[in-house]
Amino acid sequence: MNTETLDLGDLVIEVIFKDIKNVHLSVHPPTGRIRLAAPAWMSMDTLRLYAIAKLDWIKKQQTKLRAQARETPREYLDRESHSVWGRRYLLQIHEEDRPPVIELHPQHLHLTLRPDTSPDKREALLAAWYRAQLHAALPPLLAKWEPALGVHPTRVLFRHMKTKWGSCNPATGTLLLNTELAKKPPECLEYVLVHELVHLLERHHNARFQALMDQFLPHWKLSREELNRMPLGAEKWEY
DSSP: OOEEEEEEETTEEEEEESSSSSOEEEEETTTTTEEEEEEEEOHHHHHHHHHHTTTTHHHHHHHHHEEEEBBBOOOTTOOOOOETEEEEEEEEEEESOOOEEEEEEOOOEEEEEEEOHHHHHHHHHHHHHHHHHHHHHHHHHHHHHHHTTTTTOOOEEEOOOOSSSSSTTTTTTTEEEGGGGGGHHHHHHHHHHHHHHHHHSSSSSSSHHHHEEEHHTHHHHHHHHHHHHHOOOOOOOOO
């Protein structure tokens, strides 16, 4: 894999040459870093023309990312606010010398843990709990949408991702869903799942893909807008 840099005035694009068939352009949070993955045989001149043709789209994506609200970093302390399925709950911590337990109450997210539990361990416990919420929510959604769409993914995995809500590998039938979706309204999870399932029918975001989304989930654009309006999680960005 070879990496080069493409300068377009005030824009700098990281170009990665890989063993792929098509060009993939992406704009990454938090600052709008631009990455272009390209087939190994493509020339920089060709990629420059491609990037110039996409300048308006790139700048719109950067503006959207820089304007989107972000959550403050969590310290996992008593009475701290945390989201579960689109609702805010106050973290309620109870220290006790026994295995950790997390329970969701009408107003509180109750966390019982040992007195010497570090903030990193508290974060890991909650991350595992959020993942479990998604595992529990998935089966009825798959039971609804697999027969409706006529597709059957081989695997659906959950992973904490910084740049996307979900992804699909049509070649293997594997779907990836972002664990942060357990913090968003349930309709956002359903939208992302349907979006990725439709990719098993149509790989690209083309007119056919949008027509399929319109057919099966008519209000999908409203769910997408809601998801994009919601604050992004506080991250430890490595670039």
